[in-house]
Amino acid sequence: QVQLQESGPGLVKPSQTLSLTCTVSGDSISSDSYYWTWIRQPAGKGLEWIGRIYPGGSTNNNPSLKSRVIISVDTSKNQFSLKLTSVTAADTAVYYCAREFVVVTAMRHYYYYLDVWGNGTTVTVSS
């Protein structure tokens, strides 16, 4: 079955860049049936959608994070990555990667939902 696993430093200094990788096993990241997505959850708060990437390279990011988000994909390694620049304490959170399933109806409507998630990795921003 499909599994996703986040990896990366658990501690990042303020103003530096947070870098995380999600390794996908059990399926090809190049499939045109999926987007690959990052979500985070600060302690005691709700879920925040960070952004997503399609295997062809197109991305959508959350404008609330301004232009600090870079999401990329490495099809040779079956991985996708998140870089968040100029981090502050407000970026401390559990970060999840997830697969976003794309359903296309006969009427050419596109539906999306997050059907497989990684276990999450905690990132703390502190000096």
Added chain:
Amino acid sequence: DIQMTQSPSSLSASVGDRVTITCRASQSLISYLNWYQKKPGKAPKLLIYTASNLQSGVPSRFSGSGSGTDFTLTISSLQPEDFATYYCQQSYSPPYSFGQGTKLEIK
């Protein structure tokens, strides 16, 4: 951006109760609305997609309804493993925002 508002924010109920959680969007989503269950220390789990479709493997006591701006998640008979936080998410237009969550606690 589309704003998602869930009500109530928290809810106390007993095993066997019927529970309904509401999610309202700031604009019409048609039926582009998903529901997730989140337990502490665990990844979110997809329950319902496109408003009313039950994800494979999810018990039939969970159901979703609604369209446009108003949606509901119903648990017909609460089980002990259902006590968790529930989130709605719109997938109509990026960024695909979540509601603030509804924490379901044991009475």
